[in-house]
Structures are given as C-alpha cells and as structure tokens.
Amino acid sequence: MSSATLRPVAQRRALTKRILKSLPWYPFIIINLVVFVVFNLWPWLSMFQTATFKTDLLSHREFVGLDNFVKMAGDELLHLALKNTFLFALLYVPPLVVVSLLVAILVNQKLRGMKFFRSVYFLPNVTNIAVLALVFRRFLSPRDDAPFNYLLGLVGIPAQRFLLDIHQALASIAGLGVWQSFGFFMVIWLAALQAIPQPLYDAGRVDGAYGWRLHRHVTIPLLRPTAAFVVVITTIGALQEFGAIFILTGGGPVNATTTAVYHIYSQAFNFTRFGYASALSILLFLIILVIAYIQNRYLKFDEEVY
Amino acid sequence: MSSLRPQAQRSPLTFLRVWIGFQPNQGLRTVITYLLMGVLAASTVGPFIIMLSVSLTQNIRFLLFPIDLIPNPITLENFQLLFARTLALRWTYNSFYVALVSTLGGVFTSTMAGYAFARGDFIGRNVLFYMFVGILIMPETALIIPQYIMLSDLGLVNSYTALIGPWFASIFGTFLMRQQFLSIPRDYDDAARIDGANIFDTWLRVLMPQLIPAMVTLGILRFMGNWNSFLYPLIVTTKAEMRTLPVGLGTVARSGGDAGLDMAGAVLGFVPTFVVFLLGQRYIIQGVSLSGLKG
Numbered sequence: 001m002s003s004a005t006l007r008p009v010a011q012r013r014a015l016t017k018r019i020l021k022s023l024p025w026y027p028f029i030i031i032n033l034v035v036f037v038v039f040n041l042w043p044w045l046s047m048f049q050t051a052t053f054k055t056d057l058l059s060h061r062e063f064v065g066l067d068n069f070v071k072m073a074g075d076e077l078l079h080l081a082l083k084n085t086f087l088f089a090l091l092y093v094p095p096l097v098v099v100s101l102l103v104a105i106l107v108n109q110k111l112r113g114m115k116f117f118r119s120v121y122f123l124p125n126v127t128n129i130a131v132l133a134l135v136f137r138r139f140l141s142p143r144d145d146a147p148f149n150y151l152l153g154l155v156g157i158p159a160q161r162f163l164l165d166i167h168q169a170l171a172s173i174a175g176l177g178v179w180q181s182f183g184f185f186m187v188i189w190l191a192a193l194q195a196i197p198q199p200l201y202d203a204g205r206v207d208g209a210y211g212w213r214l215h216r217h218v219t220i221p222l223l224r225p226t227a228a229f230v231v232v233i234t235t236i237g238a239l240q241e242f243g244a245i246f247i248l249t250g251g252g253p254v255n256a257t258t259t260a261v262y263h264i265y266s267q268a269f270n271f272t273r274f275g276y277a278s279a280l281s282i283l284l285f286l287i288i289l290v291i292a293y294i295q296n297r298y299l300k301f302d303e304e305v306y
Numbered sequence: 307m308s309s310l311r312p313q314a315q316r317s318p319l320t321f322l323r324v325w326i327g328f329q330p331n332q333g334l335r336t337v338i339t340y341l342l343m344g345v346l347a348a349s350t351v352g353p354f355i356i357m358l359s360v361s362l363t364q365n366i367r368f369l370l371f372p373i374d375l376i377p378n379p380i381t382l383e384n385f386q387l388l389f390a391r392t393l394a395l396r397w398t399y400n401s402f403y404v405a406l407v408s409t410l411g412g413v414f415t416s417t418m419a420g421y422a423f424a425r426g427d428f429i430g431r432n433v434l435f436y437m438f439v440g441i442l443i444m445p446e447t448a449l450i451i452p453q454y455i456m457l458s459d460l461g462l463v464n465s466y467t468a469l470i471g472p473w474f475a476s477i478f479g480t481f482l483m484r485q486q487f488l489s490i491p492r493d494y495d496d497a498a499r500i501d502g503a504n505i506f507d508t509w510l511r512v513l514m515p516q517l518i519p520a521m522v523t524l525g526i527l528r529f530m531g532n533w534n535s536f537l538y539p540l541i542v543t544t545k546a547e548m549r550t551l552p553v554g555l556g557t558v559a560r561s562g563g564d565a566g567l568d569m570a571g572a573v574l575g576f577v578p579t580f581v582v583f584l585l586g587q588r589y590i591i592q593g594v595s596l597s598g599l600k601g
Contacts, residue, residue: 022428024505028418029434035415035475040441043452050455057458106343111336119587120347123354126583126590127576128534130552134559134572135357138369147356150371183350184594191595240447243536247556261447261537268451269541277451285448292443 051279056272068279078280080255081263082287084170088259089238091174096234097227100182104189118190121183129180129243136176137163137248163249166256173244173257181237185230192226228299232292239288260284354576361385361569369565384570388558391567394574396547397554402578404466404539404550405532408473412528413521415475420483421509425495442477447537454541468542469550473532479524486520487513523593526586533579551575 051068055061072078103121107114124132139147140162149159162172196219204214242261245251251258251266258266264284268277360369361384363377388394422428423435453472454463462468490513498508514521539550546554555571583590 018429022426025422025426025428025431028422028426028509031415032419032438032475032480033434035472036438036441036477038456039453039472040444040449041437043449043456044444046456047449047452050452057455103346106339109339111339117343117347118591119583120350122587122591123580123583124350126530126534126579127354128552128579129536130555130559131357131572131575134555134568134575135353137559138360138565138568139353141368143368143370145370147369147371179349187591187594236445240445242447243552243556246536246540247559250560264447264451265537265541268454274451274455278455281448281451285445288445288448289443 047278047281050275051282053275054273055275057274058272064275068276069283071276072279072283077255077258078260078263081258081260084256084258085239085241085260088170088174088241089235091171092177092238092241093231093234095174096178096181096185097230099178100185100230101189103182104186104193107186108190108193118183118186121186123183124180125184127180130247132176132180133244133247140172140248164253166253169249169253169256173241173248176244176248177238177241181234185234188226188230189223192223196222224299228295231299232295235295236288236292239284239291260287357569357572357576360565361573363566365564366566367564369569384564384566385574387564387567388570388574391563392558392571393546393549393554394551394558394571397549397551398574400469400549401533401551404469404473405529407466408470408532409525409529411470411474412476412479413525416479416483416524417514417517417521418509419475419480420485421487421513423480423484424487425492425505438477438480442481450537450541453538457542462542464543464545464548469539469548472538473528476524476528479528482524483517483520486517490516519589522586523589526582526589527593529582530579530590 052063052065053061054064054067107118107121141147141149142159142161142164143149144153144159148162152158152160160168163169200218200222201214204218209217240261241259242265245257245259245262246265249257251262260280261284264277264280267273267280355375356369356373359373359375359377360366362380362382363374364379364381364383366384423431457463457465457468462471494512494516495508498512503512533550534552535550536552536556540553540556543549543553546557549557552575555575558571559568
C-alpha cells in the first residue's frame with residue numbers, strides 16, 4: 001500500500017527533475033525551432049490543404065477535393081514537363097558524374113600547380129546562375145559568328161541554334177549545368193580518392209592482385225559510397241533545375257524546356273492556379289522521394305565500407 | 307615502408323595505364339596532364355575573361371568572335387548605363403543586406419542548436435533531431451508554392467523578413483556544428499563546470515572559441531548559398547526594388563539589351579562571390595569535402 005502511494009510521488013519528483021534539467025537547453029534551439037515551424041512545417045502541412053482547393057489567393061477559393069490530382073491525368077503539358085525533367089536528368093547526371101570523376105583523377109596527381117587548377121575548376125560553381133545565364137546567352141547565340149558557332153565553324157561544323165532549337169535547348173542547359181557543377185563534385189571525388197588508405201593497395205598486392213584486379217577490388221568498392229552520394233545528389237538537383245531555364249528559355253521553345261518545376265512555377269504565377277500548383281508540388285515531392293529511395297537502395301548508399 | 311612503394315602505382319593515371327594499356331613515360335605523362343588541365347582551365351576561366359572584356363567595350367550590341375580581349379578604348383559606359391537604366395545598385399544593396407544577415411543569423415543559430423544537440427539532455431531532443439533530418443531531405447522546390455502562399459497570407463511578400471527568414475536557421479549548419487561540438491572532449495565542459503560556469507558560459511567562452519574555423523567555413527558556405535539562391539527570392543519578391551541581384555539580373559537577361567549592358571550586369575553579380583571565393587577558398591573546399599564524406 002505504502003509503496004503504491006510512494007511510487008507516483010517519486011515518479012513525479014523524477015519528472016520534475018528532468019524538466020528542470022531540460023529547461024536551460026530550450027533557449028539554444030528556440031530560434032531554429034521557430035524558423036522550421038514557420039518556414040517548413042507549416043507550409044508543408046498547408047500544402048496538403050491548399051491542394052484540395054481551387055484558389056487564386058485573392059478572391060476565389062473553392063473546395064474541389066481531389067480534383068486537382070485528377071486533373072493531372074489530362075494535363076498534357078505536365079506529361080511533357082515530366083518527360084523533359086527525366087530527359088534533363090539523363091542529359092545532366094551521367095556526364096557530370098563521369099567528368100567530375102575524371103577531373104578528380106587528373107588533379108589528384110602530385111604535380112606542381114594542382115591547387116591552382118582545383119580552384120579554377122571550382123570557380124563556375126560559386127558563380128550565380130543569373131551571371132552564367134547572362135554570359136552564356138551570348139555564347140549560345142544562333143548567329144554564325146557568336147562564340148560557340150564561331151568555334152564550331154573552325155572545325156567545319158555548321159552554325160547551330162542551341163537555345164532556339166527544340167532538340168538542342170534542353171541539352172544546352174544541361175551542358176551549362178555540367179560546366180557549372182563539375183568542380184564541386186570533383187572536390188567530393190578527390191576527398192574520396194585521398195581517403196583510400198595506401199596499405200589497402202599494398203595488402204592487395206601481397207594477395208596477388210595487380211592492375212585492373214587491384215582497382216576492381218580496392219578502388220571501386222571504396223569509391224562506391226561516394227558514387228552513390230554523387231548520383232543521388234546530382235539527380236535530386238537535376239529534377240529541381242529551374243534558374244537557367246527560367247532565364248535562358250522561359251520553358252521554350254515550344255515547351256521544349258518546360259520541366260516539372262517550371263510547370264509548377266508557371267501554373268502558380270502565370271495562371272494563378274495555386275491549388276493546382278500545390279498538388280503538383282506534392283507530385284514533385286513524391287517523384288523525388290521515390291527516385292532517391294530507389295537509388296539509395298540500388299546503390300546501397302548506407303553501406304559502411306570504411 | 308613508403309620508400310618501397312613505387313611512385314607510378316600511386317598515381318591516378320595508373321587507371322589509364324593499366325586499364326587501356328596506355329603507358330607513356332613520366333615526362334610525356336606530365337605534359338599530357340598539364341595540356342588537359344590547361345584546356346579545361348581555359349574553358350572555365352575563358353568565359354569570365356570575355357565577360358569582363360565585353361563589359362568594358364564601347365557600343366557593343368552583340369558578342370561576336372573574334373573579339374579584342376583588351377578593348378580599345380576601355381570604357382565604363384556599360385556600367386553607367388546599367389546603374390542608370392536598372393535598379394542594379396538597389397539590388398546589390400539588397401543582396402548584401404540579405405546575405406550578411408542570413409549568414410550571421412544562420413551561423414549563430416546553428417552554433418547554438420548544434421551545442422544543444424551535442425551536449426544537451428532535454429525532453430524531445432530525439433524527436434526534434436529526427437524532425438530536422440526529415441526537413442533536410444525535403445526537396446526545397448516542392449515547398450516554394452506553400453511558402454509563397456503563407457508569406458502572402460501574412461502580407462510578407464516583398465519584405466526582408468521573407469528573404470531572410472528561412473535562412474535564419476540551417477539544418478545542415480546545425481548538424482555540422484553538432485559534429486564539431488562532439489569532436490571536443492567533454493573534459494572541457496566538466497572543467498568549466500567545476501570552475502562554476504553554467505552551460506551558456508561553457509558554450510560561449512570555453513567551446514565556441516575552439517570552433518571559429520568551423521564557423522567561418524559554415525559562414526562562407528551560407529553566404530555563397532544565400533547570394534546565389536534564385537528561385538526563392540524570385541517568388542517572394544514581385545516589386546523591382548525588393549529583388550536581390552541575381553533575380554534582378556535575371557530580368558535584365560530576359561529583357562534583351564546590349565551585350566555590353568548584359569556583361570556589365572554579369573560582372574556586378576560575379577565580383578562579390580569571386581572575392582569571397584578568393585579569400586576563403588580553403589574553407590569552401592574543406593566544407594565541400596566535409597559534406598561529401600559525411601554523406
């Protein structure tokens with residue numbers, strides 16, 4: 001009997017003690033918490049609500065249930081936008097992954113001036129997309145003697161229309177993206193290459209592995225987590241490409257560069273369909289989540305190799 | 307031991323040598339390496355040199371090759387036109403103001419929260435931690451529309467609050483600083499406590515001074531990230547005078563002016579991050595490799 005009455009008291013005392021011990025820590029996280037609730041959690045939750053309305057944010061607000069999602073099935077521009085988004089990822093991710101790895105291997109040599117080259121390759125990556133767009137809009141001009149066409153002319157290739165050609169516009173923007181980002185991923189590959197312990201190679205050689213076999217069993221397995229990281233990060237980036245498209249092509253020519261994010265932007269801000277844009281945002285979120293999940297699983301991102 | 311290791315096998319060109327039977331001697335290999343790297347360097351720096359050159363050229367409507375890399379005469383006309391015709395000065399001010407406040411705020415809050423997650427034992431710590439991880443994996447473009455709707459409901463579109471708000475805390479920064487605090491032995495905390503310091507003093511006077519390099523790294527990454535952000539400042543500003551420099555320059559690019567004017571705008575947008583990069587590249591590259599290794 002007495003122990004039964006004592007226990008809640010002891011429990012309460014322990015709880016009070018724990019709360020008192022906790023209190024001094026909350027001021028350290030309160031700003032973070034407020035920012036995340038206001039700018040992330042709240043918008044994130046309200047997105048699901050807005051997605052069930054037809055609203056222009058001004059006068060019109062009408063509950064439509066799941067109509068916005070049903071509407072996606074018949075939205076042909078959305079289908080084209082999704083196709084363009086995946087095409088862009090294909091044009092952007094593999095070249096970027098390969099080029100950045102090759103450049104990392106190149107600058108990983110112990111030669112003079114390597115630090116200088118690394119910095120130079122990193123430069124486009126710290127420059128904002130508006131600057132790059134201002135410059136490359138001029139380089140990619142369809143005129144015969146604009147920079148790129150001039151260079152093509154030197155090797156006998158006729159002038160191209162680049163951003164004005166429905167078959168070249170998306171590839172041109174992907175090329176700009178690869179040029180901008182390879183320095184960033186070069187640094188990530190470099191860190192991975194330099195983290196491979198030399199004794200592993202020595203041990204491999206002792207075990208009789210040379211040349212290709214040595215790389216097959218030492219380098220590649222050890223680069224695998226980095227490869228997974230780079231592929232997932234670049235893919236997530238590719239699926240959300242916006243700045244260059246907005247400035248350089250505005251989704252054109254003839255919607256050839258209308259990607260998922262551009263479609264969302266355009267539905268919201270050109271057509272004031274905020275409910276539909278919210279529903280599309282949920283779709284985009286799910287697509288990115290599923291692709292990142294599949295890549296993670298397939299590439300065994302979390303595998304501890306080290 | 308290391309002297310027994312042949313130099314050639316350590317070199318990354320071993321890939322080429324062994325995999326495709328490409329076996330040049332040391333000198334030729336060095337020449338080829340420098341040649342490749344030189345061409346690549348020209349491709350990354352060349353456009354910026356041409357940008358600068360065109361921005362200083364008089365009356366240049368189109369950028370056509372071949373061009374004189376050193377214009378004759380050198381003129382600042384394009385910059386004068388840029389400041390006269392657009393709100394470039396105001397955009398520059400906006401960008402600096404937003405980036406500086408965002409950076410200072412973000413580093414400060416990350417250092418606080420990182421400390422709490424590294425050392426604190428408080429109710430809800432794990433729940434909050436996983437909530438933050440959850441937010442970190444949210445693709446930010448998917449949140450753009452609801453963020454705009456919220457800001458519009460609050461009447462905060464076209465305000466500095468909207469531009470700075472989400473940058474005033476950083477989940478990446480919080481995790482980075484947490485890692486940094488965890489790398490400091492708890493002995494420091496214990497010693498400080500014995501000397502009568504509370505957790506605030508311990509944070510500010512004992513631990514934080516040891517983390518200045520990490521804070522500088524985070525600060526530079528945040529500054530760059532904020533300065534270069536495009537989609538978010540584009541949607542939360544509709545008035546020309548509230549735009550940040552990249553967003554403003556985006557409108558310049560879309561308006562189809564002279565090449566000279568375009569390039570003057572590009573130089574204006576290029577220089578600030580270039581300077582920060584020159585001064586802090588060691589920290590930047592460190593920060594990037596850090597984020598990559600941690601996965």
